[in-house]
Amino acid sequence: MGSPDRSGDPEIPAALERLDAITRRLRRECPWDREQDERTIVPHTLEEAYELADAAWRRDDTKLLDELGDVLFQVHFLALLLEERGAGDLAQVASHATEKLIRRHPHIFGEIEVADAAEVLKNWDAIKQTEAGREPGVFGEVPENLPGPLYARKVQRRAASSGFDFDDVEAPLQSVRDELDELIAAESDDQRFHELGDVLFAAVNVARKLHVDPELALRAASDRFRGRVQAGVDLAASHGRNWNDLSPDQQLTFYAQARLGEAKS
Secondary structure, three states: OOOOOOOOOOHHHHHHHHHHHHHHHHHHHOHHHHHOOHHHHHHHHHHHHHHHHHHHHOOOHHHHHHHHHHHHHHHHHHHHHHHHOOOOOHHHHHHHHHHHHHHOOHHHHOOOOOOOHHHHHHHHHHHHHHOOOOOOOOOOOOOOOOOHHHHHHHHHHHHHHOOOOOOOOHHHHHHHHHHHHHHHHOOOHHHHHHHHHHHHHHHHHHHHHOOOOHHHHHHHHHHHHHHHHHHHHHHHHHOOOOHHHOOHHHHHHHHHHHHHHHHHO
16 A cells, blocks of 8 residues: 655644754854855765665664654755855755656656666666766766765666676576685786776675675674674673683684574574
């Protein structure tokens, strides 16, 4: 069952107007907010975006609602900075986004037909290349400051949009195996550096073909490892042992026992 249509609900614009008013007041009256510019705010924007992504991955609706609010405030604040120097405002931000969405969804707002989601993405990337002000080339406007896994995926997606891609996931999986073999065979630090990069890049390509976010998948794996090690630490403590005083083999034993307990729970 879909959610009810609230497109005409007066509470939505009223809530946005109140947030806009609060943002403007903070900019006028709060010493910290007055000192900020886009370069000092963006690190907070990125942090909020990661917290939003974490809430979404955990399917925590309460946290998701809260983090969406934090990101929305960031949008209002950054738009206000544009307004102050006459470079745009929130209305222009919204209008620009609306026009872009309409332009990039011709299968909804035009006469184009698509067979599946993959074709939607292919059209999206092709349309972007025709838009005024875009950097030319296959890799035009790929941000170099993205986190490594997301940068790799972006580069791969751009190459794929030009037709340079595997048909399915089997070839990327084989690439991971091949790159692992080359890493094992590497003999110098430079070779290991490059071969490890190739392994990670190939793994990101597998994630892309499986429609898995590599950044979130890696974070989830890190959280699982963190939780399992902590469970091993706690298990050792319950036996009167200090984790840091254990040998690697003893730590591994407690770690394995913790994992076994996790599997049974």
